[in-house]
Amino acid sequence: KKSEETELFSKYYTEWKGGSDSGNSYKTIPRFYYRLPAEDEVLLQKLREESRAVFLQRKSRELLDNEELQNLWFLLDKHQVPPLTGEEAMINYEAYLQVGEKAGSKCKKFFTARVYAKLLHSDPYGRISIMQFFNYVMRKVWLHQTRIGLSLYDVAGQGYLRESDLENYILELIPTLPQLDGLEKSFYSFYVCTAVRKFFFFLDPLRTGKIKIQDILACSFLDDLLELRDEELSKESQESNWFSAPSALRVYGQYLNLDKDHNGMLSKEELSRYGTATLTSVFLDRVFQECLTYEGEMVRSITLTLITSLHPLVQIWLQKQTCCFPKHQKSYLWLKYLSICLT
Template sequence: MDWKEILRRRLATPSTSPNKKKSEQELKDEEMDLFTKYYSEWKGGRKNTNEFYKTIPRFYYRLPAEDEVLLQKLREESRAVFLQRKSRELLDNEELQVGEKAGPKCKQFFTAKVFAKLLHTDSYGRISIMQFFNYVMRKVWLHQTRIGLSLYDVAGQGYLRESDLENYILELIPTLPQLDGLEKSFYSFYVCTAVRKFFFFLDPLRTGKIKIQDILACSFLDDLLELRDEELSKESQETNWFSAPSALRVYGQYLNLDKDHNGMLSKEELSRYGTATMTNVFLDRVFQECLTYDGEMDYKTYLDFVLALENRKEPAALQYIFKLLDIENKGYLNVFSLNYFFRAIQELMKIHGQDPVSFQDVKDEIFDMVKPKDPLKISLQDLINSNQGDTVTTILIDLNGFWTYENREALVANDNENSTDLDDT
């Protein structure tokens, strides 16, 4: 018989004093007393609830405070020992050469699960040895890199702050042959350039920290570690943000724009960026929304600006530009905001002796390209989903970009003619 049945029968028993009626409150008190008694017995006789809570295992350990030096040192040492143990569990170069005697470390790779992952279309149900070897190499590299990054995770919470990643890249530089030519005086600027790409794309909410898991999942670390290749082609270096030529190009552009040599960029100086055809309205928004110092932009803020404009197809870049275009901070672009920016394009066209294009036509083209869920509003997600975000933003902020879009058919025809002429020769 459970406690509910006991309680029901006890309350159903007639009172020993039938002539004395109990008040409603007395009945409630008796019911609560009986409930407490039988519930305690049913739970094993625990009358003190504190005893019950003591049986719950501890699942939270607070991080030591800054003034708790001893606890911090203990935590750092224990994490270092843990990471060293994990590192020893990985295959080294000799063990990766799979021979007749595969050690215990290899056991994790010789499983049905791994085999199924690598099995594709072989009619005999086989997997390639090279394919298997590359898989193991990749897994070992990921674990090694994760351990290496975790050594810089001061908080031990699975993420890196900006200063943590800066330390990691700074100590990585001497191990990358493609960066041998960098002057040590340029190291701090190189590190800043490299770190900004990670944080611009992996920390869109600007929390100041990135998950180590996200770093491993993206391709940026592959690009950075590609610089270990001593024979990396010139073309690969030019397209790799982390290469020495790329970093020197970006920093060189910054220095060239800085006409007064004060280490910062004013709005007038930034207006000469690229083809110097961005509208003043857009530049005003850049300096309103982005972090500046006495109305001027530092190198770190400039890097965000460059990353956004050079990667306009990427969601993080579109988010950056969308925030600037959303002048009313409503979370969408409407006809008013589109007209606000395109009027500046029309003004530049007049200045350059071109016949202004009708806003109504451009507005219709933009909505046709994006096809937003709401026919009167364009959200950031609409821009991303349309795969036309780079074209739309270019039309609104850059005269040269708009001219290229407007004359795209003529430019394509001209390119085709040039190709034909080259083939004939």
Template sequence: MDWKEVLRRRLATPNTGLNRKKSEQELKDEEMDLFTKYYSEWKGAGKNTNEFYKIIPRFYYRLPAEDEVLLQKLREESRAVFLQRKSRELLDNEELQNLWFLLDKHQTPPMIGEEAMINYESFLKVGEKAGPKCKQFFTAKVFAKLFHTDSYGRISIMHFFNYVMRKVWLHQTRIGLSLYDVAGQGYLRESDLENYILELIPTLPQLDGLEKSFYSFYVCTAVRKFFFFLDPLRTGQYLNLDKDHNGMLSKEELSRYGTATMTNVFLDRVFQECLTYDGEMDYKTYLDFVLALENRKEPAALQYIFKLLDIENKGYLNVFSLNYFFRAIQELMKIHGQDPVSFQDVKDEIFDMVKPKDPLKISLQDLINSNQGDTVTTILIDLNGFWTYENREALVANDSENSADLDDT
């Protein structure tokens, strides 16, 4: 008996509920038996190996080539039909209104303030009347997820309805995004997401006043932000930094970013590691830079900055790399007439904050786990950031005095 016959018989076996559920070990043993059987047949096939391969179910389908226009059109049409079917499976406005009516009709007293509640028995009754599209929402798991501390064992009708609405909106969004998946591979490329955002702009009331000449900047900013955080803004500043108006930023132009107190050593590393064109940074690279600096508590941002600080590309920061960047901070302190700070003291503070697994090396994961990554990176690359950290106690005391003065008035 071949594997197809085994599968056919299994599927034909009625699910009466009396069949004993197999244990995990039994399933593993059965899987091993099948593997051994087919492997033995394959080894014994000899010159007829190709015949054995024919019984393996097909699992790979080649994408149509560019010149196979008919196949491409067929694939696009089948995807469109599939997405339309998925869209029809979602609750429409009329069905959502009917669901709300049923929930309100079956609410379980007593009322708690203005909050309508429903118990599990009534919850199941609504599920039976709401129709097949709603079946997925009326489960014990969903009820338990939304249950909190009601002494009558009920859940909030409003919370449940909002849960259903969010699920519907989520699936609607996924279907909408899938329409822009030109390659049909289950993901959006940067160009696909750009098209989606561009066509979305006219539907956003918040952007009614946005001039069309700025659409490309808005689209680029939004897309880069998605890709920065999902793939491991103060963008108006970009135009102000670009003094020669060539659409690119030189190191000298970028040095004026923020409080203009980042060290030249750090900026050198930015231009060494990041994609540039003839030594200048384009808008997309600038957005990555801004996102990293303005979200230094996020793992994606720390990964970006860590790569710049890891000058030896060893996967960790040691005393040498810390000293390499802090010397530039010391130089700026001298230029601004500030009292010098010992590197030894700063180094000890950094290791005390991070508490790395290896007492001589700080890995990216150490920085993330410490929840001090934003502070450590700031004091190594930005004079203003280091000054704020160094004078944190005095600043807190000053804020307290100012608050006290305000209270007195």
């Protein structure tokens, strides 16, 4: 009996003390941190790249293709429930579930009670618009496609794009945008720099050097950029689109007119002629104190950030952000925000 007591004492003492027996439970806790491979760990880097590529390919195959979207529209149209609301075809919850069963496994995530409730408005029969639901599906598919496309340029695989990553994305996107067909290839580098400045000015105000892919998808800038796929885009839409060829050429013309010595950088004197020469010497002194310069001249990327901040649409946005502040504080806040973006 004494030996049994000693054995039990030793067992419980070991467990309570944190001995080897109690340590077995930690084997079931999953690993939550994976160190990124170092630059000299070539094999680990290649393994990470290949695994990410396979993962993104699998996610891409899970998306609806054009044929499957057409089939979904056919099924929705076939199961519409009268009466019509104006000219809109409607569908009730019972028919909605029937379509979900017939549409296939890829569509299953769209046919939930939560999605139906989101799209349910004021129909007296408790129905939803077929067109609104189909547009919802199309938007979701587009967002996932775009996220996968952006993730291909995420070298670190952390859900962020660095400036060079975004530059590569936009550079390879240019040939797919009909509205930019007229641009010379020699102009591509300036166009890419102009486009990237807009993204980083708004989405990276603290100058971390990277932007969340989620933030890119959430803002309207990518929509504006991809709007240039429309071959019949109106002149008015092009004029108001920062990423259009006319807008980029206008900025390029401003830059060339300021750069009198054509060395690719702007001095304080050259920048003072911007617009209607309304930039005061005090303002310019402060800007040149904050931003990185080379022998007293501002490089192109920082100049484009400044031009972006002085754009009328950006000024309207900044005024909205500071509308609740007294007038004497607005100028200080704007300069503070600009100094953060330029450093």
